[in-house]
Amino acid sequence: MNSFTEPEDGLTEIAFFDGISRTHLAWLTSVSSSQHLRRGEILFAKGEPVSHMYILLTGQMKLAIPSERTQERVIDFLKPGDAFGECVLLPGHRWITSACALTPSRLLSLSAQDLGEAIDRIPGFALRLISNTSRRCEGLIGDVESASFRSAAQRVAEYVLRQPRTGNQARFAFHKRAIASKLGLQPETFSRSLKKLVSDGLISVQGSRITIHDEDALQAIVD
């Protein structure tokens, strides 16, 4: 189900493929397949066997650990260029997270065998993949660090500071419930922490819009 109209369709704009020749991209799209997900659609669920790895081309997704008893725990938000599922290399492995599209998404999927070939044939592919996975690892370590050393309000302040800004305006790109989960907080705690930052005059919030009034004080809170 290779649905690309042109072999390297769209791939050149993705950071992950930057610097890889059109020839190699053409080969890659010829062996891999592309899939579309609707908003809310599940790509895989925790516990299922891992058959492919994926590279997100367009859209937003989340990796999360579901729970019957309580809220799911969001592990990461994915953006175009993010690769995930390298664990396809570990034989007989099963997913330890679920993956779900937050917006309509398009992604490229590679079987373990295709992945092996890609690593052999495409110069720089292995390097990019290792860099990608290394970065995810460091992100997780950062999450563990925050969870270990910072209070709820500190984590929220940290998150706000990390958001892309235009002037002193930023926004929450995801539901607050999901952001709270990523920060290891309950929605109520997230809401109250945000409120504290507002009442201290550091930011103001209207829906998903944030105005940052005192970046230095916000930074000072974090550490």
Add this chain to the structure above:
Amino acid sequence: MNSFTEPEDGLTEIAFFDGISRTHLAWLTSVSSSQHLRRGEILFAKGEPVSHMYILLTGQMKLAIPSERTQERVIDFLKPGDAFGECVLLPGHRWITSACALTPSRLLSLSAQDLGEAIDRIPGFALRLISNTSRRCEGLIGDVESASFRSAAQRVAEYVLRQPRTGNQARFAFHKRAIASKLGLQPETFSRSLKKLVSDGLISVQGSRITIHDEDALQAIVD
């Protein structure tokens, strides 16, 4: 400072190098360097520039995030065959953890350039490295999952169950303080949780020795 007496000295016993030809191992040892660490010695500290990646050959090490205010947070214990520091590939990167030898240790170090060459020349090297990093990622996700969903006693029970056993005997391979930190607990909380498992008759503990009396009940506690 290449201190190997034979080119591939000792490497063949390490899982990471299993299946890699002696020729390639010889090449690897010719470009890489080997270092020894004494017990307690620091390999690198958080914040320092990353110049090499490492593969632990013998000994035990820990990766941890230090903190002035409170106890350090142990991120992972390392055993022979574990590779770490792939982030050497990310330009201008600095360590986000510290690395410290828990026992006398020997390790192999590779510069970013050597790493790139190793990936190009040695079939399977990239695959092993990706697998290694992927596994570390999954371990971190497991830690986040435990921290999110399980109580202190559940985390301790889970840890006990994971330890290698001979009969119904297991042991703590590290200081309880360090294990507590890995589980995201204070030493006091770890001690009290352990005590609860003992007083419930599931295990008994003498120093670092554990006797498991009821594995099923222990497993039932975890989830």
Add this chain to the structure above:
DNA sequence: CGCCTATTTGAGCGTCGTCAATCCAGGTGG
């Protein structure tokens, strides 16, 4: 415009962290 879900707000509680003192073990030296 109306329903359905997300978010906010409130009240109360429990788990775990903090501080401090005591206990114990393992390593060291006499």
Add this chain to the structure above:
DNA sequence: CCACCTGGATTGACGACGCTCAAATAGGCG
């Protein structure tokens, strides 16, 4: 080989931060 000694482990008391449950409000999508 034994006693000392130092750092790790345990125990106790207490408090706070964040979670849970419940209800009200706001917001977004059809």
